[in-house]
Amino acid sequence: MDNQVPDDLRETLHERSSATLEKRKANWLLRIVLIAMVGAALAWWLQTRLTTTPTPVRSAGGGPVSVVAATAQTGNIDVTLGALGTVTSLATVTIRTQISGQLVRIAFKEGQVVNRGDLLAEIDSRPYELALQQAQGALVRDQALLQDAQLDLARYQKLATANAIPRQQLDTQQALVHQYEGTVAADLAQINTAKLNITYCHIVAPVSGRVGLRQVDEGNYVTPGDSNGIVVITQLQPITVIFTLPEDNLPDVVKRLRSGATLAVTAFSRNGLTQLATGALMTVDNQIDTTTGTVKLRAQFANTDETLFPNQFVNVRLLVDVLKDVIVVPSAAIQRGVPGTYVYLIGSDDTVSVRPVDIGPSDSGHIAVRRGLAAGDQVVIDGADKLRPGAKVSLRSQQTVPAPAQSSVPVPAQTTAPAPAPGPVPTPAPARSSKR
Incomplete structure (x- = not known):
């Protein structure tokens, strides 16, 4: 039997091996492209991190961090509430008339400052003066009638003692006298009412203050029911x-x-x-x-x-209230983190340490420290984001800011508005050294 492979089978095997080889080449190409893309992404990420992450400000040889410090002081802190x-x-008073009549005079200017009792306006008082005269005439008439009745009563009382007149006539005369007395009292009240109306014709300021825009002009007929009134003080x-x-x-x-x-x-x-x-x-x-x-x-x-x-x-x-003789530092010195509230304290060897503090009220960029600091201690107020406990520091500048003084109450001594508590003062980063 012939052991040779048929031609059609040989061709089929050759085609399958060629397809397998092409597939392997495509897989290797895909792997190379993926590796190149991952490498490019990693390079871009590293470049972004290097350009965006701030480098600690150190000297060329990895020296101390440059910071701004402030000295804790003893002072006063105002406890204020906003x-x-x-x-x-x-007092805001709407001036209205208490009687009806024609407004004949406006005695004020718009925006004028008036005192209590100053004349503001006048109303025609002639009708009320005539009413006063009429009430006075009625009083004279009724007083005469009362006097005549009183004389008759005196005569009847003498006759009654001698039983010359009936008792009923005496009682009637006494009632008549009381009637005239009531009439006279009513006449007096009418006179007082007329006088009061004449007084109401002169409208005066009930309080001191500034008058606004007038609501009515001269010549108008005003009544107590006018809702707008004449003016507002x-x-x-x-x-x-x-x-x-x-x-x-x-x-x-x-x-x-x-x-x-x-x-x-x-x-x-x-x-x-x-x-x-x-x-x-x-x-x-x-x-x-x-x-x-x-x-x-x-x-x-x-x-x-x-x-x-x-x-x-x-x-x-x-x-x-005013907290007197407390330790005061700038508000920018206070840091917050895992230890709670703390400051970076600068030691005598120019190294910093974390010092937890108990803070109190703040005022005008200063804050009271109840515990944790003493007068004269130096704390970092700028550059703290670059520090670690034990780090060496060099002072760019040092501030000594006393606490605001408080004047005697009730009037504060400050003449300008207090500024809000500032945060750390941003400073431009020094240029990086070319040495590595």
Whole structure:
């Protein structure tokens, strides 16, 4: 039997081996492309990390980190509460007439400042003067009738003692006298009413303040039912601000008020940068708003320069207390992390260590440290993100910033709005050294 492979089978085997070889070549090509793509992605990632990750600022030989330090000081810290308030006048009065009549005179100018009792307007008083004269004439007539009745009563009393007249006639005369006495009393009341109406014809200011725009002109007939009135007077000096505080702050405020302290209040502009006026807390509302959990407070301001205007929106700072002789550092020195609140303390050998601290209130970029620091300690306020415990540091600059001094209450001494507490001051990174 012939052992040779048939030609058709040989061709089939050859085709299968060629297809297998081509498939292996394609797999190797695919692997090479994938390896190249992974290598390119890794190179791009490494380049991104090198360009975006900040390199610690060290000297060419891996020396100390450049930082800015500040020295802890002993000073005072104001314990203040911030709130939003609305300027509210102590008295806003709409001037209306109490009688009807023609308005014959306007005695004020719009925007004028008037004092209590100043004349504002006049109403035609002639009808009421005539009514006064009529009431006075009725009084004279009724007084004459009363006098005549009294004389007759005296005669009847003498005759009655001698039983010359009936007792009924005497009683009738006595009743007539009482009737005329009542008529005279009514006449006197009519006279007083007419005089009061004449007084109402001269409308005067019930409070001191500034008048607004007049609502009616001369010549109009005015009545007590006019809803707009004649003009509105608003008291501007003194003036108050109503603001709200959370109920959690109420115990501290009430405690200070019960001790007899006068709590100073400062009003700032809408943006909080311009101080408008200084005053004192007057009172606290008698209940808490359950919908917001806040309580209303009223502060009074002299407003001699009229910087506060009714319905004006202001920012309010209430001085609750003053912490005296506490350790004070810039707020930028305080770090927060796993140990809680801490600072980087610079030692005598220019190395830093982590020092946990217990902080208190802050004011104007400063913060009180209750425990953990002493006066004279140096702490890092810029460059702390590059530090580790035990790292060497070199000082770019050193700040000694005392705590803000507090003046006597009730009026704070500051004349400009306190700036918000600053964070670490960004400094441009030094150029990298070319040495590796």
